Amino acid sequence: MRRIKCVIAYDGTHFAGYQIQQKKRTVQGELERALSTIHKGEFVRVYASGRTDATVHACGQVIHFDTPLAIPDERWPKALNALLPDDIIAKEASEVSPSFHARFSVKNKEYRYRVWTGEKNVFLRHYVYHYPHQLDVTNMNEALRYLIGTHDFTSFCSAKTEIDDKVRTIYEAEVIQEGEELIFRLVGNGFLYNMVRIIVGTVLEVGRGKRHAEEMKAILEQKNRDAAGKTAPGHGLYLWHVSYDN
Amino acid sequence: MRRIKCVIAYDGTHFAGYQIQQKKRTVQGELERALSTIHKGEFVRVYASGRTDATVHACGQVIHFDTPLAIPDERWPKALNALLPDDIIAKEASEVSPSFHARFSVKNKEYRYRVWTGEKNVFLRHYVYHYPHQLDVTNMNEALRYLIGTHDFTSFCSAKTEIDDKVRTIYEAEVIQEGEELIFRLVGNGFLYNMVRIIVGTVLEVGRGKRHAEEMKAILEQKNRDAAGKTAPGHGLYLWHVSYDN
Numbered sequence: 078m079r080r081i082k083c084v085i086a087y088d089g090t091h092f093a094g095y096q097i098q099q100k101k102r103t104v105q106g107e108l109e110r111a112l113s114t115i116h117k118g119e120f121v122r123v124y125a126s127g128r129t130d131a132t133v134h135a136c137g138q139v140i141h142f143d144t145p146l147a148i149p150d151e152r153w154p155k156a157l158n159a160l161l162p163d164d165i166i167a168k169e170a171s172e173v174s175p176s177f178h179a180r181f182s183v184k185n186k187e188y189r190y191r192v193w194t195g196e197k198n199v200f201l202r203h204y205v206y207h208y209p210h211q212l213d214v215t216n217m218n219e220a221l222r223y224l225i226g227t228h229d230f231t232s233f234c235s236a237k238t239e240i241d242d243k244v245r246t247i248y249e250a251e252v253i254q255e256g257e258e259l260i261f262r263l264v265g266n267g268f269l270y271n272m273v274r275i276i277v278g279t280v281l282e283v284g285r286g287k288r289h290a291e292e293m294k295a296i297l298e299q300k301n302r303d304a305a306g307k308t309a310p311g312h313g314l315y316l317w318h319v320s321y322d323n
Numbered sequence: 324m325r326r327i328k329c330v331i332a333y334d335g336t337h338f339a340g341y342q343i344q345q346k347k348r349t350v351q352g353e354l355e356r357a358l359s360t361i362h363k364g365e366f367v368r369v370y371a372s373g374r375t376d377a378t379v380h381a382c383g384q385v386i387h388f389d390t391p392l393a394i395p396d397e398r399w400p401k402a403l404n405a406l407l408p409d410d411i412i413a414k415e416a417s418e419v420s421p422s423f424h425a426r427f428s429v430k431n432k433e434y435r436y437r438v439w440t441g442e443k444n445v446f447l448r449h450y451v452y453h454y455p456h457q458l459d460v461t462n463m464n465e466a467l468r469y470l471i472g473t474h475d476f477t478s479f480c481s482a483k484t485e486i487d488d489k490v491r492t493i494y495e496a497e498v499i500q501e502g503e504e505l506i507f508r509l510v511g512n513g514f515l516y517n518m519v520r521i522i523v524g525t526v527l528e529v530g531r532g533k534r535h536a537e538e539m540k541a542i543l544e545q546k547n548r549d550a551a552g553k554t555a556p557g558h559g560l561y562l563w564h565v566s567y568d569n
Contacts, residue, residue: 198332200334
C-alpha cells in the first residue's frame with residue numbers, strides 16, 4: 078500500500094462540515110465517495126488534519142489515504158477532481174511515508190478569519206462575517222498579543238469539548254486591515270473546538286471598545302468559556318494552511 | 324402615486340434570471356413578492372433597466388415601481404431588505420418623476436465580465452469564468468477598439484433575438500489585467516441579447532491567438548452570428564451600472 082497526502086480546498090457553504098455524518102453532505106463523504114469510485118467500489122478511509130464545522134471553508138486542508146494503486150503523484154488531483162463536486166478541489170498530492178498521518182503529524186496550523194466592515198455585499202455573504210462597525214485595529218492587535226505563547230485556552234473553547242488538555246501554543250496572532258476588510262491570522266500548534274471563532278468574537282468586542290485589550294489576560298486566567306465573547310459565525314473562517322515536519 | 328427608483332444588486336447564481344417565470348426563482352419574482360408584502364397583499368409591478376440571464380450578476384441594476392405609500396427614500400432599502408432573500412439587496416432608493424422609466428430612460432449601461440486565468444478556485448466558481456490560458460491583453464484591447472462607435476451588432480447577438488434594430492453604440496470597451504484576473508468593461512447605449520458574452524467569447528479567442536484582432540471588423544461586417552466566437556458563460560457577467568440623464 079502507498080500512503081498519499083493530498084492538499085484540498087473547499088467552499089464550506091453547502092456542507093454540514095468536514096466530518097462524515099449520516100444523510101448529510103460532508104467533505105469527507107464526498108472525498109470517500111470519489112476515492113471509492115477510483116478504487117472500483119472498494120471503500121477508502123480518508124484522514125484529515127482536523128474537522129471543520131458547517132459553513133467553514135478551507136484553502137489548505139490536508140488529508141491522507143492508503144491505496145494499492147500506482148497512480149503518479151500529479152495524476153491524483155486530476156483523478157479526484159474529475160469525480161469531486163465543484164465545491165471541493167484537490168490541489169496537490171504526493172506519496173508520503175507510511176508513518177505520516179494527516180492529523181497526528183501536524184506541526185502547526187494557520188487559520189484566517191475574514192470580517193467585512195463595509196456595506197452589505199451579496200457576493201461576500203458566504204465568505205466573510207459582515208460586521209459593519211468602526212473597529213480599532215491597534216487595540217485588536219494588542220488584544221491578540223496576549224494570546225501568543227503557551228496558554229490554557231479553556232475560556233476560548235466551546236464548553237461542549239470533550240478534550241481534557243486545553244493547553245495550546247499560539248505562534249502568531251494578528252489582524253490586518255485591507256480597505257473595508259479585516260483579516261485575522263492565527264498560527265498555532267493546535268486549536269480547540271470553536272477556538273478561532275471565540276477569539277475573533279472576543280477581539281471584535283475589543284475593536285468596538287466594549288472590552289479593553291488587557292482583559293484578554295484575565296479571560297485566559299478565568300478558564301471559563303463565559304468570560305470570553307461571542308462565537309463569530311463559521312462562514313468567515315478558513316483553514317488556511319497545515320504544516321508538517323518536512 | 325409616487326414613482327420610486329431603486330438600485331439593487333444580486334448574486335445571480337441561484338436565479339433562473341431576472342425576469343419573472345412560472346415556477347422558477349427569479350429576481351423580479353422576489354422583488355414583487357417583497358413589495359406585495361409591504362403593500363399588504365396588493366400587487367406591485369416592478370420594471371427593470373433590462374433582463375439578465377440565469378447566473379448573471381448585478382451590482383447596479385435599476386428598477387422602478389409606483390406606490391401610494393409615503394415611505395421616505397432612505398427607508399425603502401431597509402423595508403425591502405427586511406423581506407428580500409439574502410442574494411438580493413436594495414442599495415438605494417429615491418422618488419423620481421412619473422416620466423422616469425427604468426428601461427426607457429436608460430442613457431447607457433456598463434457591463435463587466437470577470438475572467439480567471441489562474442488555477443481552479445472553489446471560491447470563485449460562481450463569480451468568474453475560469454479560462455486557464457495565456458492571453459495577450461494588448462491584442463484583446465486592440466480587438467475591443469474595433470467595437471467602439473456605432474455599429475450593427477448582428478454578429479454579436481444571439482440568433483434567437485426578435486429585435487430588428489441591431490445598431491448600438493459602444494462608448495468604452497477595454498480589458499484590464501489584475502494579477503490572474505482579467506476584467507472586461509463595456510459601456511454602451513444598449514446591449515443586445517448575449518452581446519457582452521459573445522464579445523467576450525470572441526475577444527478571448529483573439530487573446531489566445533486563435534483569431535487576429537483585425538478580424539473584429541470583418542465579423543461586424545458579416546452581420547452573421549456564426550462569424551463571431553463562442554458565447555462566454557453567464558456567471559462571469561455583471562450588470563455594473565445603469566446611467567440616466569441627471
